[in-house]
Amino acid sequence: MQFPPLLQGRLLRRYKRFLADVELPSGEVLTAHCPNTGAMTGCAEPGARVWLSQSSNGKRKYPHTWELVETSRGLACIHSALANRVVRAALEAGVVPGFEGYPDIAAEVPYAGGSRADLLLSGPAGRVFVEVKAVTLCVEGGQGLFPDAVSARGRKHLDALREVLDPRTRSVLLFCVLHSGVVRVSSAGTIDPGYRDALRDAVAAGVEVLAWQADVSPRGLALARPLPFSLDPPGSPPC
Incomplete structure (x- = not known):
């Protein structure tokens, strides 16, 4: 499966299980949906490089979805579905x-x-x-x-x-x-x-x-x- 063009940024924090704050290279901070219910051990370290997709659905409260993260042991996709x-x-x-x-x-x-x-x-x-x-x-x-x-x-x-x-x-x-x-x-x-x-x-x-x-x-x-x-x-x- 192919991803649409992804936004790259730095993870600030994951919180409330389904939310993540990400800083873009421009300095803008986005709140993205985190599509993973697990502990995400090793995959949610503040400062890690992450990639986000963007939905065209205007009804979504958080149009961006966290897809990938660069961990100390390699690249991972955290979108478990x-x-x-x-x-x-x-x-x-x-x-x-x-x-x-x-x-x-x-x-x-x-x-x-x-x-x-x-x-x-x-x-x-x-x-x-x-x-x-x-x-x-x-x-x-x-x-x-x-x-x-x-x-x-x-x-x-x-x-x-x-x-x-x-x-x-x-x-x-x-x-x-x-x-x-x-x-x-x-x-x-x-x-x-x-x-x-x-x-x-x-x-x-x-x-x-x-x-x-x-x-x-x-x-x-x-x-x-x-x-x-x-x-x-x-x-x-x-x-």
């Missing part, structure tokens, strides 16, 4: 192997427990429910972690993925890495041990886990390469 679009485009283009028998793709499909699957692939081979999770937390050594805050919603999605499994139905959790510094992905058991345990149980039940990194630039985003996934970061004590 874009992960679904990036993954869908990659699946439609055949970038991700293993989904050749599922040519039809639908989004936001109701399924188990009142949840909505990010994507449902279907075709002669059956069905695949896909939950997409954006990864922006990058710690020492390029370790990517999810979630970056306690996520009851994330655990609910894992339960739903387990519930729909049957002989003609696959369930896939796809970690879409929107941070250029990440080299591998694991669950963040020290942040949300409940999510880590739910993920362990989901994998044991047959839920597939994939991690793919997107190329991130002010021009746009594109799913580019698989990354190794492990339940726990290498070298962490066993749970």
Whole structure:
């Protein structure tokens, strides 16, 4: 997916979860929408270089949206909802192997427990429910972690993925890495041990886990390469 022309500035602060003040090179300060509900650890440091898009919708109170940030470990896209679009485009283009028998793709499909699957692939081979999770937390050594805050919603999605499994139905959790510094992905058991345990149980039940990194630039985003996934970061004590 391509970005429209972006404004560059410096982050002054993120506050009230959904707002960010950004100083433009001209000295003008804009309040932008922050489209990320997580902790954004390492991605919201005052003084960081950021990029904003601008909406043409005159009814928006804050027409600018914070899209990218330059962190100490690389460039990251903090607009987590874009992960679904990036993954869908990659699946439609055949970038991700293993989904050749599922040519039809639908989004936001109701399924188990009142949840909505990010994507449902279907075709002669059956069905695949896909939950997409954006990864922006990058710690020492390029370790990517999810979630970056306690996520009851994330655990609910894992339960739903387990519930729909049957002989003609696959369930896939796809970690879409929107941070250029990440080299591998694991669950963040020290942040949300409940999510880590739910993920362990989901994998044991047959839920597939994939991690793919997107190329991130002010021009746009594109799913580019698989990354190794492990339940726990290498070298962490066993749970």
